[in-house]
Amino acid sequence: MHGEYKVPGGKLVAADLELNEAGDTIAAAVISGDFFLEPAEAIGAVNGALVGVPVATKARDLAALVAEAFGDATLVGFTADAVATAVRRALGHATGWEHHTFEVIHDEPREPHLQMALDEVIARAVGDGERGPTLRIWEWERNAVVIGSFQSLRNEVDAEGARKHDITVTRRVSGGGAMFIQPGNTITYSLYLPASLVDGLSFERSYAFLDDWVIGALRELGIDATYVPLNDIASPAGKIAGAAQKRYASGAVLHHVTMAYDIDADAMLEVLRIGREKLSDKGTKSANKRVDPLRSQTGMAREQIVEAFLAYFAGRYATTQGTVRPHELERASGLVDTKFASEAWIGLVP
Structure with a gap:
């Protein structure tokens, strides 16, 4: 499942997800894009934090989870909200133009x-x-x-x-x-x-x-x-x-x-x-x-x-x-x- 979100004036965030057999939770996640992130290892923490998340998780809760996973990392050209939106689009909850x-x-x-x-x-x-x-x-x-x-x-x-x-x-x-x-x-x-x-x-x-x-x-x-x-x-x-x-x-x-x-x-x-x-x-x-x-x-x-x-x-x-x-x-x-x-x-x- 793939979803993308382009931050206005910023960078593109993509989410590639796999679901469990029941289709109700995220089994694997890869967040990618042309953004900047320091330290780079923080993206691994976000990918890991998304595993096991129910597909019905609300946008605000998903954004809070992503923000917590990023911790003190520096995000340039994107935000935790942008990641959450890309994930929601991959799951079919959100749409793009x-x-x-x-x-x-x-x-x-x-x-x-x-x-x-x-x-x-x-x-x-x-x-x-x-x-x-x-x-x-x-x-x-x-x-x-x-x-x-x-x-x-x-x-x-x-x-x-x-x-x-x-x-x-x-x-x-x-x-x-x-x-x-x-x-x-x-x-x-x-x-x-x-x-x-x-x-x-x-x-x-x-x-x-x-x-x-x-x-x-x-x-x-x-x-x-x-x-x-x-x-x-x-x-x-x-x-x-x-x-x-x-x-x-x-x-x-x-x-x-x-x-x-x-x-x-x-x-x-x-x-x-x-x-x-x-x-x-x-x-x-x-x-x-x-x-x-x-x-x-x-x-x-x-x-x-x-x-x-x-x-x-x-x-x-x-x-x-x-x-x-x-x-x-x-x-x-x-x-x-x-x-x-x-x-x-x-x-x-x-």
Whole structure:
């Protein structure tokens, strides 16, 4: 049984396993890869520690066992979590990108509350097995501010500024910070995935793992893009994008990213209450220096960048063209009325 895991920005870890006759425990294990490890003998300790481990061992327990076996060894380019993920993939509990065909949707413009509802509906459809893994590129019908599920409405949004700039305020199901949206100036996408794709990965590591493809796409466009923990994509010129994520009990993962193509920084500062405390750990005194639009770094039209993203994704993974299905749109429209457009939801944290 063979499994592999490529650490984002790091090295490849492979696990080759043999099971006992009953098929319920690991009888032999060999961990290999292009990583660095000192002392080298520590890999033998890990291989030995995996023998006798039940195949049903949970990812976190497997990672803890591997970490204990490594002891004080120095790991470069990989982690104990990466080894655990490779082992889980060998056992068939975890999957890689190559195990899936992704439905790709370049959606039509939709109003903000409906966008939030569609994220919920499509993610649940993946968790319920009604559709496979999906990438959806959004288009926005109007100006919006999208606040995180745990953010205070009054602390994040200046009501007068929102009225002045004709902003629709909505709340998403994931955590993270507020996003200032202007149609044509923003690139937003969502990944709807089975939990097996991030099996064994912490939230922080899964962000890097799921954003790795778009960082590759940005680099092909000439941008020196990097992942910045916990959930940002940036270049030397500034922040490019922010990601957020929600995991559902049904086994689905929703991972969505908003990028600034262009931005009206003055309007953003009038609408969002971006305080000194939030900026104090970012090394800047000005909010409009934190977000550097893609237009200034590429000189490309927004449509060209979106097409480049789609082409890169299709070149890296197996894809098929898709659409939002009529029954999904019907469900989402119902959720707009009962949840996402309601004062109770938007003001969930006053």
